[in-house]
Amino acid sequence: MSRRTSTLATAGILVAALIAVAFLLPVPYVTMRPGPTVDALGTYDDKPVLQVEGAKTYPTDGEIRLTTVSVTRADSRVSLPQAVIAYLDPAEAVVPRDLVYPEGQTAEQVREENAAQMASSQLTSEAAALTAAGYDVTEVVTVTAVAEDGPSEGRLEAGDHLLSVNGTPVTGTDQAVELVSGSKPGSVVELGIRRDGKERTVEVTSQTSPDDSSKARIGVSLGTDLELPFTIKNNLGDSIGGPSAGLVFAVALYDKLTPGELLDGATVAGTGSISASGEVGPIGGVQQKLAGASEAGATVFLVPSGNCAEAAAADDFGMRLVKVATFDDAVDALEKLSDDPKAQVPTCS
Known part of the structure; x- marks a missing residue:
């Protein structure tokens, strides 16, 4: 075998190997x-x-x-042939993997x-x-999270419906925050809540807000829920x-x-x-x-x-x-x- 023929044969084997590897390696896409x-x-x-x-x-x-x-499942990978076949199928789609499974x-x-x-x-x-x-259908303000070691820990629970603050009926999250923050830091805030279908009153001693020393906080996050x-x-x-x-x-x-x-x-x-x-x-x-x-x-x-x-x-x-x-x-x-x-x-x- 001549040197030229040997070189071409070796190159052909390498190209074939590279193509095979390309087909076997996963691509950064998923199929839908x-x-x-x-x-x-x-x-x-x-x-x-x-x-x-x-x-x-x-x-x-x-x-x-x-x-x-x-x-495509998160623990599965798409090969190049699979991606090409899906791309050519009008009922399927190929999209970047990180759009479905964020890094x-x-x-x-x-x-x-x-x-x-x-x-x-x-x-x-x-x-x-x-x-x-x-x-x-009634929209209600709910406690979505209670800060650890905060003033409401052991007093309020995630899922509580907040009905009133110091006797004022609560109509929305922004208003509830204003009512709490308007209290004197260190004062007792009286909260009307509903838990497991039963209404009760809970007293929480407020703390000074780290963002504004003139405002109070009780260490909870609020959201909204719907009552059917x-x-x-x-x-x-x-x-x-x-x-x-x-x-x-x-x-x-x-x-x-x-x-x-x-x-x-x-x-x-x-x-x-x-x-x-x-x-x-x-x-x-x-x-x-x-x-x-x-x-x-x-x-x-x-x-x-x-x-x-x-x-x-x-x-x-x-x-x-x-x-x-x-x-x-x-x-x-x-x-x-x-x-x-x-x-x-x-x-x-």
Whole structure:
């Protein structure tokens, strides 16, 4: 074998080896593909997804399916061939890994964050649905954390509802902070609270605020919670994470709590976060959720207005893409489509 032939052969082997290594080494991306769908008016693990206790419910007809995205697990890696195949599949997507699993966050921390978002989404969806159905939903100030070795340790607990400060009813977090900080540092602050459904009065000796010596502090963090007039159980638990099922939960709950069948036998799917006041927010993975909804037999898909451009650019699989900015938009469109499947409603096309 000549030197030239030997050199070319060696180079070829090296190139082949490098290509093989490139194909075997993971790339810094994850894949997103259609995940399972769940009918929020149906059952999950032999239990109703939404279980209402203490209020009258009405028969429903049809399905309203929440849609999900299946993402590469945090402990798995995507190879170059897998990334290329997913990129070429119109129902899948390839995104930078750190967008899904931020640097420094463990898989367990990501799971816990998604579970917390789902819990929050469930509560705001319930508030939006109940308000639209004519029920009163009350916003309350809550203790979210108590500082260790602070003046409230052993006196207050996370989850306590703060009702009053020195006899003044509490109407919001900013007002509560002002009432406490306006007290004389070192004085006793009388707090009206509700814990485990029972009201009580707690006295806390304040401290001087480290930011302003003229103001008092009691060593707690405050947030807001929502009080519903009856109990609603969401039996999905933490099997699905994130906030994007909020709109679908709200539609399903509203259908249960109001007379008439909102869906009239249709299979509807959707996605979108929702606030307690009914604003619908954009989410990720629309392309994959449309594909999953189509596989589940949906003919209508509720799309947050902020995702309409993305949805319109993707394959709609023959579904009607209904544009919604608020919960009222969703209900109005579904009522019209129930009366006439060809009715004119806002769409993403």
